[in-house]
Amino acid sequence: MGWGFPYQEWPQDLKDEYVYNPTKSKKLLAEAGYPNGFKTNIVADNVGDMELLQIIKNYLSGVGIDMEIRPMDSVSWYDYVLLGHKTRPDVPTLRGSSRSFL
Helix, strand or coil: CCCCCCHHHCCHHHHHHCCCCHHHHHHHHHHCCCCCCEEEEEEEECCCCHHHHHHHHHHHHCCCEEEEEEEECHHHHHHHHCHHHCCCCCCCCCCCCCCCCC
């Protein structure tokens, strides 16, 4: 189960677009004004796939992006990600707006 077609069914030209290419990534970062990479962070629900985030962190590190993983319990994560941005009209919230999920 997933959100799309299995990787094995992708056409080769699409697979080629998703190949890990640190050289190309570093070149694109430099063109975007980040020749030495940058630091960032991600907040994550600690019941999620933390191993996947570690893999992503390692890939990003290979091109100069220092990503800090900030795990949170589920309630804090929902509050931070969904309710914390309730003033933004483009971000739906769980409650308290006309775009409420509940």
